[in-house]
Amino acid sequence: QLSPSFYAQSCPILESIVRSAMTQAVAQDATIGASMLRLFFHDCFVNGCDASVLLDDTPTMVGEKNAPPNRNSLRGFVLIDSIKAQVESQCGAVVSCADILAIAARDGVNLLGGPSWVVAQGRRDARTASLSSAGSNLPPATAGISTLASMFASKGLSLRDLTALSGAHTVGNARCSSFRARIYNDTNIDTGFAYWRRQECQSVGGDYSLAPLDATSPTIFDGGYFQNLMAGRGLLHSDQELFNNGPTDWLVQMYGYNPAAFAADFAEAMVKMGSISPLTGSMGEIRLNCRKIN
Ligand code: HEM
Numbered sequence: 001q002l003s004p005s006f007y008a009q010s011c012p013i014l015e016s017i018v019r020s021a022m023t024q025a026v027a028q029d030a031t032i033g034a035s036m037l038r039l040f041f042h043d044c045f046v047n048g049c050d051a052s053v054l055l056d057d058t059p060t061m062v063g064e065k066n067a068p069p070n071r072n073s074l075r076g077f078v079l080i081d082s083i084k085a086q087v088e089s090q091c092g093a094v095v096s097c098a099d100i101l102a103i104a105a106r107d108g109v110n111l112l113g114g115p116s117w118v119v120a121q122g123r124r125d126a127r128t129a130s131l132s133s134a135g136s137n138l139p140p141a142t143a144g145i146s147t148l149a150s151m152f153a154s155k156g157l158s159l160r161d162l163t164a165l166s167g168a169h170t171v172g173n174a175r176c177s178s179f180r181a182r183i184y185n186d187t188n189i190d191t192g193f194a195y196w197r198r199q200e201c202q203s204v205g206g207d208y209s210l211a212p213l214d215a216t217s218p219t220i221f222d223g224g225y226f227q228n229l230m231a232g233r234g235l236l237h238s239d240q241e242l243f244n245n246g247p248t249d250w251l252v253q254m255y256g257y258n259p260a261a262f263a264a265d266f267a268e269a270m271v272k273m274g275s276i277s278p279l280t281g282s283m284g285e286i287r288l289n290c291r292k293i294n
C-alpha cells in the first residue's frame with residue numbers, strides 16, 4: 001500500500017533533496033527532465049515500478065538496460081546515482097530507488113512547465129530484471145492503435161490514459177532509427193514536415209541523429225504535441241496513430257484545444273502508472289546503489 005507520507009518519519013527531507021537536484025539538472029540541460037520521465041515509464045511498464053530499469057547487467061543477469069527499446073536510448077542514470085547518493089547521506093538505507101525515480105519524473109515534468117501531483121511512496125526495489133520482459137512489455141514506435149490500446153489495457157490503463165500519457169512526447173527527442181520508417185513510408189504525414197525531418201535523417205545511416213518529438217516546443221511541457229498530431233506532424237508512427245480517424249481522435253482534439261484538461265489528465269494518469277504492481281512490505285529490498293542489488 002503506497003502512501004504520500006511513507007517517509008514522513010524516516011526521511012522528511014526526501015522530496016526537497018530530489019527537487020533541488022532536479023532543479024539544478026534541468027537548468028543545465030532541459031532534456032534531462034524528459035529523460036527522467038521516460039525512465040519512469042520504462043520502469044513501471046516492466047514488472048511494475050520497482051527500479052528494475054536501473055539495474056546494470058551482471059555476468060549472471062542480463063537486465064533491461066540492453067533490451068532493444070532501451071539500449072543506447074535511455075538516459076539519466078548518472079543523475080539518479082547522484083540523487084540517490086545525496087538521499088543516502090541524509091537518510092541511510094530507507095528510501096527506494098523506485099520512489100526516487102517516481103519523484104524525479106514528477107519534478108522533471110513540473111520544472112518544464114507541466115503539472116504537479118502527489119507521489120504516493122513506499123515502493124521497494126526489485127532484485128531481478130529481465131531483458132525479455134522489457135522487450136515484451138514496452139510498446140514499439142511501429143505499434144498501431146490496437147496494439148497500443150491492448151498494451152496499456154494490460155497495465156490497467158484506458159485509452160484516455162494512453163492518450164494523456166503519450167503527451168509526454170511534448171518533450172524530449174527521438175533517434176532517426178525510431179522515426180525513419182514514418183518519415184519515408186507513412187502517408188498520414190504532413191508533407192512539409194516529412195521533408196524537413198528527412199534532411200537530418202537519411203534513408204540509410206545516421207541512426208543516432210536526434211529530432212524533437214514536439215518540434216514546436218521541445219523543452220516545454222505543453223499541449224504542442226496534440227496540436228502537432230492534428231496537423232499530421234507526429235514524429236513517431238505510434239504518435240500519429242492517436243489521431244488517425246480512430247477512437248482517440250476526440251481526446252487529441254480536446255487536449256490540443258484545452259491544455260488544462262491535458263495537464264489534469266496527465267497528472268491523474270501518472271499516478272495510475274506509478275501504482276502499477278509495486279513491491280511493498282517486505283518484498284524486494286531498499287537498494288543502496290540503484291545499479292545493483294544489495
Ligand atoms: C504509447 C506508447 C509509446 C511509445 C511507442 C513510445 C516510444 C518512444 C520512442 C521510440 C522514443 C524515442 C527513443 C529513441 O529514439 O531513443 C520515445 C521517447 C520518449 N518517450 Fe515515449 N513512447 C510511448 C509512451 C510514452 C509514455 C507513456 C511516456 C511517459 C509517460 C513516454 C515518455 C517519453 C519521453 C519523455 C521521451 C524522450 C526521452 C528523452 O528525450 O530522453 N513515452 N518514446
Ligand SMILES: [Ca+2]
Nearest residue numbers: 170217220224
Ligand atoms: Ca512541448
